[in-house]
Amino acid sequence: MPRAVILASRPTGVVQAENFEIVDQPYQPLQSGEIRVINEYLSVEPAMRGWIADTHNYSGSIPLGSVMRAIGVGTVVESRDSTYHEGERLCGWFGWQHEAVVKADAVIRRVARDDLSPSLALGILGINGVTAFLALTGIGNPQPGETVVVSTAAGAVGSAVGQIATILGARTLGITSGPVKVRQCIDLFKYQNALDYKTSDFKDRIAEICRQGIDVYYDNTSGRITDSVLPHLAVGSRIIVCGTASIPQWAPWPQGPRVERHLLVKRARMEGFVIFDHMEWQSAIDQLSAWIRQGKLQYVEEFLDGIESCPDAIAGLYRGENHGKRIIRLS
Amino acid sequence: MPRAVILASRPTGVVQAENFEIVDQPYQPLQSGEIRVINEYLSVEPAMRGWIADTHNYSGSIPLGSVMRAIGVGTVVESRDSTYHEGERLCGWFGWQHEAVVKADAVIRRVARDDLSPSLALGILGINGVTAFLALTGIGNPQPGETVVVSTAAGAVGSAVGQIATILGARTLGITSGPVKVRQCIDLFKYQNALDYKTSDFKDRIAEICRQGIDVYYDNTSGRITDSVLPHLAVGSRIIVCGTASIPQWAPWPQGPRVERHLLVKRARMEGFVIFDHMEWQSAIDQLSAWIRQGKLQYVEEFLDGIESCPDAIAGLYRGENHGKRIIRLS
Numbered sequence: 001m002p003r004a005v006i007l008a009s010r011p012t013g014v015v016q017a018e019n020f021e022i023v024d025q026p027y028q029p030l031q032s033g034e035i036r037v038i039n040e041y042l043s044v045e046p047a048m049r050g051w052i053a054d055t056h057n058y059s060g061s062i063p064l065g066s067v068m069r070a071i072g073v074g075t076v077v078e079s080r081d082s083t084y085h086e087g088e089r090l091c092g093w094f095g096w097q098h099e100a101v102v103k104a105d106a107v108i109r110r111v112a113r114d115d116l117s118p119s120l121a122l123g124i125l126g127i128n129g130v131t132a133f134l135a136l137t138g139i140g141n142p143q144p145g146e147t148v149v150v151s152t153a154a155g156a157v158g159s160a161v162g163q164i165a166t167i168l169g170a171r172t173l174g175i176t177s178g179p180v181k182v183r184q185c186i187d188l189f190k191y192q193n194a195l196d197y198k199t200s201d202f203k204d205r206i207a208e209i210c211r212q213g214i215d216v217y218y219d220n221t222s223g224r225i226t227d228s229v230l231p232h233l234a235v236g237s238r239i240i241v242c243g244t245a246s247i248p249q250w251a252p253w254p255q256g257p258r259v260e261r262h263l264l265v266k267r268a269r270m271e272g273f274v275i276f277d278h279m280e281w282q283s284a285i286d287q288l289s290a291w292i293r294q295g296k297l298q299y300v301e302e303f304l305d306g307i308e309s310c311p312d313a314i315a316g317l318y319r320g321e322n323h324g325k326r327i328i329r330l331s
Numbered sequence: 332m333p334r335a336v337i338l339a340s341r342p343t344g345v346v347q348a349e350n351f352e353i354v355d356q357p358y359q360p361l362q363s364g365e366i367r368v369i370n371e372y373l374s375v376e377p378a379m380r381g382w383i384a385d386t387h388n389y390s391g392s393i394p395l396g397s398v399m400r401a402i403g404v405g406t407v408v409e410s411r412d413s414t415y416h417e418g419e420r421l422c423g424w425f426g427w428q429h430e431a432v433v434k435a436d437a438v439i440r441r442v443a444r445d446d447l448s449p450s451l452a453l454g455i456l457g458i459n460g461v462t463a464f465l466a467l468t469g470i471g472n473p474q475p476g477e478t479v480v481v482s483t484a485a486g487a488v489g490s491a492v493g494q495i496a497t498i499l500g501a502r503t504l505g506i507t508s509g510p511v512k513v514r515q516c517i518d519l520f521k522y523q524n525a526l527d528y529k530t531s532d533f534k535d536r537i538a539e540i541c542r543q544g545i546d547v548y549y550d551n552t553s554g555r556i557t558d559s560v561l562p563h564l565a566v567g568s569r570i571i572v573c574g575t576a577s578i579p580q581w582a583p584w585p586q587g588p589r590v591e592r593h594l595l596v597k598r599a600r601m602e603g604f605v606i607f608d609h610m611e612w613q614s615a616i617d618q619l620s621a622w623i624r625q626g627k628l629q630y631v632e633e634f635l636d637g638i639e640s641c642p643d644a645i646a647g648l649y650r651g652e653n654h655g656k657r658i659i660r661l662s
Contacts, residue, residue: 222591241594250592258587260553263572263603270602272595 001025004067004097005310007052013249015052017312020068028101030080035107037090037100039074042328043122044304044313046245068096068310071127073111073118089113091121096310098330109281116289117301123156123325124292124299125285127275131242132160133284135273136218137168139240144169146215147234149206150191151225152245154181156299156325159189160288161218163297166190170216173209175225177320188298203228213237213266221246223256230262239270245318300324332356335398335428336641338383344580346383348643351399359432361411366438368421368431370405373659374453375635375644377576399427399641402458404442404449420444422452427641429661440612447620448632454487454656455623455630456616458606462573463491464615466604467549468499470571475500477546478565480537481522482556483576485512487630487656490520491619492549494628497521501547504540506556508651519629534559544568544597552577554587561593570601576649631655 001024008021030036051062051069062069072094076086081104084090092107094100111121123129142148148165152158153174162172162185174191176182177198185194193209195202206228213234219226223246233239247254263270291297302324304313309328316322332355339352361367382393382400393400403425407415412435415421423438425431442452454460473479479496483489484505493503493516505522507513508529516525524540526533537559544565550557554577564570578585594601622628633655635644640659647653 219591222589226591241591244591244595247589247592253588255586256589257584258553258578259590259601260550260557260572260575260603261578261581263601264575264605265603267603267605267608269600270590270594271600272591272593272598274595274598277598 002098003307004095005307006067007062007064010052010054010064012251014315014318015049016315019052020311022307022311025097025099030078030101032080033103034101035076035081035084035104036078037072037074037092037094037102038077038331039072039094039098039100040329040331041073041119041122042094042096042307042310042330043071043127044310044317044326044328045070045127046243046314046317048314049318069093070096071108071122072096072100073121074100083107089118091118091126096307096328098307109285116292119301119303119327119329120292120299122327123301124160124297125288128156128325129160129288129299130278130281130284131273131275132157132218133164133288134275134278135240135242136161136164136216138278139269139271139273140165140216140218140238142168142170142216145171147171147173147210147212148216148218149173149175149210149214149229150218150220151175151229152220152243153185153191153194154189155220157242158218158220159185159299160297162189162191163291165216165218166192167291167296173206173214175221175229184300188300190298197225197228206232216240218242223247223254227257230257230259233262233266233268235266235268237266237268239268241270241272248318302326303329305329333429334638335426336638337398338393338395341383341385341395343582345646345649346380347646350383351642353638353642356428356430361409361432363411364434365432366407366412366415366435367409368403368405368423368425368433369408369662370403370425370429370431371660371662372404372450372453373425373427373638373641373661374402374458375641375648375657375659376401376458377574377645377648379645380649400424401427402439402453403427403431404452405431414438420449422457427638427659429638440616447623450632450634450658450660451623451630453658454632455491455628456619459487459656460491460619460630461609461612461615462604462606463488463549464495464619465606465609466571466573467492467495467547469609470600470602470604471496471547471549471569473499473501473547476502478502478504478541478543479547479549480504480506480541480545480560481549481551482506482560483551483574484516484522484525485520486551488573489549489551490516490630491628493520493522494622496547496549497523498622498627504537504545506560515631519631521629528556528559537563547571549573554578554585558588561588561590564593564597564599566597566599568597568599570599572601572603579649633657634660636660 174185220243222244505516553575
């Protein structure tokens with residue numbers, strides 16, 4: 001019998017496995033305009049923490065007792081909608097469940113049966129890669145020779161940001177944790193420099209590497225890493241606020257060094273980016289696909305097998321366990 | 332004998348009268364390319380604190396023992412330059428002194444002998460008004476019906492920002508201190524609402540007045556006022572960082588609530604503005620002059636007489652003593 005992961009309780013701080021429950025899915029006949037999708041892959045995102053939280057957010061809170069919101073890739077097995085047909089593979093808001101019964105507006109895009117894995121629609125050719133591409137080129141707009149610094153540099157978004165910045169001709173510094181990810185930043189994701197923020201000389205090394213100033217800072221963390229980066233901004237620099245992974249919770253609201261003087265003295269711009277404001281993904285996906293086929297854009301996927309892997313998957317991201325884009329594989 | 336105000340010592344924190352010394356100016360013959368200007372009016376700016384500080388800034392530090400950097404309005408009495416001639420009234424970097432011997436590149440603009448007071452070139456038709464106009468329209472870009480919040484709302488920059496926002500069709504909330512300035516914001520500067528940030532219900536009143544969200548925040552203060560404003564940003568809002576008047580010093584670096592989550596959740600943009608990046612002032616001055624003549628743009632000037640008023644004039648701004656744009660009148 002197909003099963004689904006529901007939100008059973010609301011966490012304070014990072015969501016844990018015990019906040020979820022796995023339940024059987026009773027058979028649900030299709031209404032007009034609906035499609036039935038059998039999921040093959042389900043996404044796990046750091047942003048899920050925010051979707052679950054009870055506080056005001058860019059997307060509405062997920063109600064208690066409902067299926068966990070998630071992007072999935074799956075195949076249509078039954079359709080009462082005129083747009084999508086049986087046998088088509090789709091990517092959309094299909095939830096953490098084996099079987100999704102949804103309206104057509106839950107679909108993000110069709111996933112071609114070609115040389116690229118369908119799971120990429122959840123990572124480098126999905127929310128992560130498109131976020132990296134649109135936020136870096138839109139807000140960051142790095143020019144050849146400029147310095148781009150990326151936090152969570154080996155992550156699903158960060159690793160794409162670093163590589164796109166390199167393709168665009170920028171100098172890149174990746175900030176990550178631990179020697180394994182530092183190596184990966186240099187060897188696989190081709191950062192010119194990479195630093196482990198947990199080392200004692202981290203702040204000195206940023207100053208040394210970014211002596212000419214940081215033109216673009218792609219921030220996925222906030223917190224101590226960002227505090228170490230901002231004093232080295234160049235005049236006219238751009239800061240993309242894409243995530244706040246290093247802040248475990250926002251109640252009570254965390255304090256940090258004030259940013260206003262940095263922004264004023266350097267005439268810098270700091271701007272939040274949320275991918276759901278930008279629904280024109282196709283040209284980004286075409287460009288990213290081309291770079292993958294040309295061998296210019298690398299990615300790492302980490303598969304967890306079975307729907308039983310869902311409940312602890314978000315907490316694991318925040319424990320820093322994952323190596324690459326974390327994906328639940330169902331089939 | 333003409334006299335000049337020199338920087339005698341460097342303050343920690345806000346500059347005080349005792350950091351300056353008034354000295355006699357020996358006669359200085361003109362070199363080729365120089366002009367001699369007899370100053371009529373000298374400017375006093377909050378930003379002077381930064382020009383004097385020993386720390387990195389957007390303009391170089393003023394060397395100890397040299398004449399205090401300031402904009403002045405005066406008349407050319409002798410010229411060995413082909414551009415500016417005897418009898419012309421100019422506005423430029425003439426310093427806190429009776430008589431300036433400068434090269435032509437110190438001149439900002441000619442000041443017409445018309446119906447508007449030449450002193451306006453130091454305020455509403457100078458650095459303050461042009462800053463307000465360019466930063467508000469450039470970064471803020473308020474649309475009709477949007478909500479614009481201004482800190483130091485009755486100040487030389489803030490009062491212009493509020494009025495320009497109203498002219499552009501925005502709803503305005505001015506934040507200032509004390510009932511006199513609150514009244515002035517409403518009666519003279521035509522803010523729809525004005526609040527005294529020292530009252531106990533300040534935060535509640537912001538929430539109430541800005542229930543639909545703040546689209547543009549023109550920040551001249553940083554600090555506690557800004558901390559009370561940022562939780563009420565609207566989606567897609569713009570924050571202009573124009574000054575940090577409420578921060579007495581940046582060593583040790585002050586802490587405050589982190590801004591990243593506000594910027595991310597509201598996809599807001601926070602950007603520093605420094606007028607010296609923008610040297611195309613004429614169209615702003617033409618527009619501001621037209622609004623003054625139409626009675627749409629009010630200003631308040633406060634004159635301190637004599638060069639002896641200079642040393643304590645900046646500290647007085649930070650004590651909140653001034654009422655309107657503070658100007659030293661020499662003639």
